[in-house]
Amino acid sequence: MLGTVLEWYDFAIYGAMAAVIGRLFFPADDPTVSLLVALASYAVGFVCRPLGAIFLGRLGDRAGRRSMLALTMVIVGVSSLLIGLLPTYASVGLLAPALLVALRMIQGLAVGAEWTGGATYLLEHARTGWRGLFSGIVQASTVTGFLLGTGIATVIVRVIPEQTVDAWGWRVPFLVGGVVAAIGLFVRLKLDESPAYREFGEGVRSNQQSTNDVPAADGEWRTPTRRNWLLVLGIVFGVTLYGYTATSFPAFLTAVDALPLADALTTNVVALLIEVPLIIAAGALSDRVGRKKLMMGAMALFALGTYPVFALVASGTIAGALLGQVVFVVLFATVSGPMAAMFIELFPTRVRSTAFSSSYNIGVAVFGGTAPFVNTFLATSTGVDVAPAFYLTFGALISLAFLSRVRDRHDQELR
DSSP states (O other), X not given: OHHHHHXXXXXXXXXXXXXXXXXXXXOOSXXXXXXXHHHHHHHHHHHTHHHHHHHHHHHHHXXXXXXXXXXXXXXXXXXXXXXXXXXXXXXXXXXXXXXXXXXXXXXXXXXXXXXXXXXXXXXXXXXXXXXXXXXXXXXXXXXXXXXXXXXXXXXXXXXXXXXXXXXXXXXXXXXXXXXXXXXXXHHHHTOOOOHHHHHHHHHHHHHHHHHOSOGGGGTTSOHHHHHHHHHHHHHHHHXXXXXXXXXXXXXXXXXXXXXXXXXXXXXXXXXXXXXXXXXXXXXXXXHHHOHHHHHHXXXXXXXXXXXXXXXXXXXXXHHHHHHHHHHHHHHHHHHHHHHHHHHHTTSOGGGHHHHHHHXXXXXXXXXXXXXXXXXXXXXXXXXXXXXXXXXXXXXXXXXXXXXXXXXXXXXSOOO
């Protein structure tokens, strides 16, 4: 879990410092244009997530969950360190944004299997009746990473003058992320392989030695697995829109509401602090009442309430921005707490890493990574601050339709 926190910390600091990065790497006469380009480069990191999910997810099925998780830690840590050392546009011109985008793409490859790999590893250790709790913990760790990154960015922009932030202050969180990733790597190398994978691992490796093919080729990708793969992809559509909107509110508030960056970051930190324990509680509750009921209820409330929530967020006041974000994360915690458990329970152990990682990350790459850009673009181009609410509501309805087709397996053993 420490490793997952550190990995998502690296992604969070980029989003939190998007306005500064826009000025330094993508200068333009209009600050909004700089921010939009910076958010587009944020989305570029997600383009590579499906590739990383397929390649590293396959590695997790073939070589083990632990080996894959150690590799992702190295990639993200080194990339973060290098971003913190990059020259800016003023120093080397177009080479600066080119290098930044390249490093973001490399990070995206690793993160493509990070959350799904960590969730798979952890939940394969959990007994039936406890997987929802473990699911809440693994999801809370990603928010904790976002919280840590956003919190450090908040301290920097509040304590250090803007000129100093532009000169060198923006580099600090990236350099810290690179250094502390070494701690996560040390922890992950001490882990034992998951019990479920140990049971099937020898058979999978023997099959590969005789056929030189992926584990899925031995008949595991049957119709139910393919169907569940599509179900996960459809559910992720709306869920990931809301998830990445919640963590990118600072950029939205600075561009659309013209709130000072320090105030925008502070409201987001408070909302994320409230979200973390609620995610764990929702995951634990799903062990008692089922994943499907809880997730469908929250997405239905999102479909009905996204517009008024966005009206609060876009009110132009600190109080409105904070209240809107708090309501937003309360609903999202109810969806995200049981999510990992539901998805992992849909796939058999032999192909779980590949199937879960690929279906989840394709959805995240297409819809989640682009959410901050689309939300800001819709609001600034239309002049309607609450325009993103319509896009998110559509996503909630799509997720509801796919959730209705899921068979809940919260009380069954993993296959």
